Amino acid sequence: MTAALVEEGALVPSAAVPRSGRSGRRGRGPTDGPPHWQIYLPLGLYLLFTLVPFYWMLLFAVRPDGSTSLLPWPATGAHFDKVWNDRSFGIFFQNSMLVGVATLVLTTVVALSGGYALARFRFKGRTAFLIALLCSQFVPGALMLVPLFQIFRHLQLINSLWSVVISETVFQLPLSVILLSGFIRGIPEALEEAAWVDGCTRLRAFFAVVLPMLRPGLVAVGSFAFVHSWNHFLFALMFLSEQDKQTIPVGLNTLIGADSVDLGALAAGGVIAAVPVVIVFAFIQKWLITGFSAGAVKG
Incomplete structure (x- = not known):
């Protein structure tokens, strides 16, 4: 009886039925939105463009006079003391x-x-x-x-x-x-x-x-x-x-x-x-x- 039902299409093995939301080829559907890199790359560039001036300002604020280092080390607070007290x-x-x-x-x-x-x-x-x-x-x-x-x-x-x-x-x-x-x-x-x-x-x-x-x-x-x-x-x-x-x-x-x-x-x-x-x-x-x-x- 089971064989007859299978032949008539009334009973189909679960392996033969594709699950909802899946297809034989993995991929992004039309409603999944753009790939992640298309979102994070522009945001990262914008963040870099925004934060670099602030980093440059902080670098000059804590870097000793005459230093050409691109890292805020060794740091000094002489500039802050100067503007807060003298200026x-x-x-x-x-x-x-x-x-x-x-x-x-x-x-x-x-x-x-x-x-x-x-x-x-x-x-x-x-x-x-x-x-x-x-x-x-x-x-x-x-x-x-x-x-x-x-x-x-x-x-x-x-x-x-x-x-x-x-x-x-x-x-x-x-x-x-x-x-x-x-x-x-x-x-x-x-x-x-x-x-x-x-x-x-x-x-x-x-x-x-x-x-x-x-x-x-x-x-x-x-x-x-x-x-x-x-x-x-x-x-x-x-x-x-x-x-x-x-x-x-x-x-x-x-x-x-x-x-x-x-x-x-x-x-x-x-x-x-x-x-x-x-x-x-x-x-x-x-x-x-x-x-x-x-x-x-x-x-």
């Missing part, structure tokens, strides 16, 4: 940190209120306001230097760190408001309405329901504001003339002389300037990517 980089670092933290706080608070208003309220001129925010991103900061200088001069804020903080906050707000507005639109309004039914005011519902869900967006906006204010050179150069009020980007510029450049000191100053930014991105990269993608897509 006042300790003061520059403190000023940059104050400007960065203050810009972060102001930008986040103002952008949070503006983004919530754009996301939850419908008012006349809302679309025109959004268009104005977008168009303001095309205005370079250099065009605003003279008006800002006149304003700060009348307010007696020249040579004050607050002039840089206010300038950085103003130029960070349009993008920050747009990002947070898009992120808030992705939060269901029914959650706030449920809190209102339970007796919460709009403000209390915002702090209890909306704000905890805005963590990725707040991290994205705050980190972007901090990094931009930390690296920005133009406003600090124009509004701060006293050495004890200058920031790290301006301090790096003072290391470049008219006839010569101290490469070791300049590289050490660059390492000092890069370390806080690297630490910030190392800790917040997950929330940063989530916040930017949510703020740009949702709504």
Whole structure:
């Protein structure tokens, strides 16, 4: 009987039936994606192109003067001691940190209120306001230097760190408001309405329901504001003339002389300037990517 079934095709030995997902010839299917080398080779080249300048900067920062070694050994900390103590980089670092933290706080608070208003309220001129925010991103900061200088001069804020903080906050707000507005639109309004039914005011519902869900967006906006204010050179150069009020980007510029450049000191100053930014991105990269993608897509 078994032989008859085999002849009729009703019973086929398992060895004769090809398993699902296998074929007689091993190979990559059309949906398997490109080979691994086509992914890792471009990424490796890009990583090499990105890291070589940083390695070169670190090499000059720790290599003794006159050395031509391509390895950071023997290492020396003389360049760091020189820029931190003799070139006042300790003061520059403190000023940059104050400007960065203050810009972060102001930008986040103002952008949070503006983004919530754009996301939850419908008012006349809302679309025109959004268009104005977008168009303001095309205005370079250099065009605003003279008006800002006149304003700060009348307010007696020249040579004050607050002039840089206010300038950085103003130029960070349009993008920050747009990002947070898009992120808030992705939060269901029914959650706030449920809190209102339970007796919460709009403000209390915002702090209890909306704000905890805005963590990725707040991290994205705050980190972007901090990094931009930390690296920005133009406003600090124009509004701060006293050495004890200058920031790290301006301090790096003072290391470049008219006839010569101290490469070791300049590289050490660059390492000092890069370390806080690297630490910030190392800790917040997950929330940063989530916040930017949510703020740009949702709504």
